[in-house]
Amino acid sequence: MTKGRKIVICALAAVMSILLAAAFLLFSPRRTALAARGDDGTSWVIIDEIYDAGKSIFKAENLKKLYEALTGADTFASVQSAAGSGKTSADFRTQNGGTKNVSVWFGGKKWDAVYLTKDKSGNVVLDLWQSADNVTVKSRWANQSIDNAMATYPSNMYSTSLIRVQTLNNGGYASTNISTIPGTPYTPKTSESENTYARFTSSKATDSVVSYLVQPKNVAYQETENAVGNSSLTYTCPNDAYGTPSGAKWYNNYNYAGRGTAHDETKYEAWQNDYLWLPSLAETGDSDTAN
Numbered sequence: 001m002t003k004g005r006k007i008v009i010c011a012l013a014a015v016m017s018i019l020l021a022a023a024f025l026l027f028s029p030r031r032t033a034l035a036a037r038g039d040d041g042t043s044w045v046i047i048d049e050i051y052d053a054g055k056s057i058f059k060a061e062n063l064k065k066l067y068e069a070l071t072g073a074d075t076f077a078s079v080q081s082a083a084g085s086g087k088t089s090a091d092f093r094t095q096n097g098g099t100k101n102v103s104v105w106f107g108g109k110k111w112d113a114v115y116l117t118k119d120k121s122g123n124v125v126l127d128l129w130q131s132a133d134n135v136t137v138k139s140r141w142a143n144q145s146i147d148n149a150m151a152t153y154p155s156n157m158y159s160t161s162l163i164r165v166q167t168l169n170n171g172g173y174a175s176t177n178i179s180t181i182p183g184t185p186y187t188p189k190t191s192e193s194e195n196t197y198a199r200f201t202s203s204k205a206t207d208s209v210v211s212y213l214v215q216p217k218n219v220a221y222q223e224t225e226n227a228v229g230n231s232s233l234t235y236t237c238p239n240d241a242y243g244t245p246s247g248a249k250w251y252n253n254y255n256y257a258g259r260g261t262a263h264d265e266t267k268y269e270a271w272q273n274d275y276l277w278l279p280s281l282a283e284t285g286d287s288d289t290a291n
Helices: 060-071 076-085 089-095 162-167
Strands: 021-025 044-047 101-106 109-118 124-130
Touching (some): 044 060, 060 101, 089 101
Parallel strands (some): 044 101
Antiparallel strands (some): 021 124, 109 124
């Protein structure tokens, strides 16, 4: 959903196959109908599909199972209350015997619940990362690998990376060198046969779920997050935040704000308008500090 995006930069390679985040608006059961089966795994609480694409509605009983797995109660009120203070995957494990994580099927894919919060408008938001055992695609980070922090399009700038623009189907321009971009932008695909993430990124896709997703620009913590303090890193990672990281400590010229301004789609902060993105190190932590 989330958050991220970004970074093979500060070494997110360990999480890649691709680890995705989708910030997902949770709706009250009053807005849903019908039910389906939910079942538990050995080390995971697994919630069956919560969305009925044929009827374009959420499945009330499975939503209630999700609410209970997240908060201990199957009401939307309990989720609203919990989101007010913010709940992490560690809190979800505590809620489920101390060891079980929470996964949910949504839009035909399995996602891990990692963070419950509210967006800037007060809507309840659940950050979802695609489950590792459900990822079916592989991608290189970019079409270039030149280390030049002063470039217009640095190799590790997420907004113009191949993985963001094409693999995750967000569209825009994937740079092929550090000074120019292609003349024609990549247009997001609208069918799953062309891109497996089409329904999560394009409102024109069949059975699109974009209207239920939240863009990073509407989530406050993604505007200022910083891996320093949430990992073993000494310096702030480029691409962590779409705004100014809190307490930013940059190494040399690795603050990319203001780069890639040829088009709105190539600006450093362009990913704030995406519906799918890669999680940042500030969100995942590293081997020393797991968030």
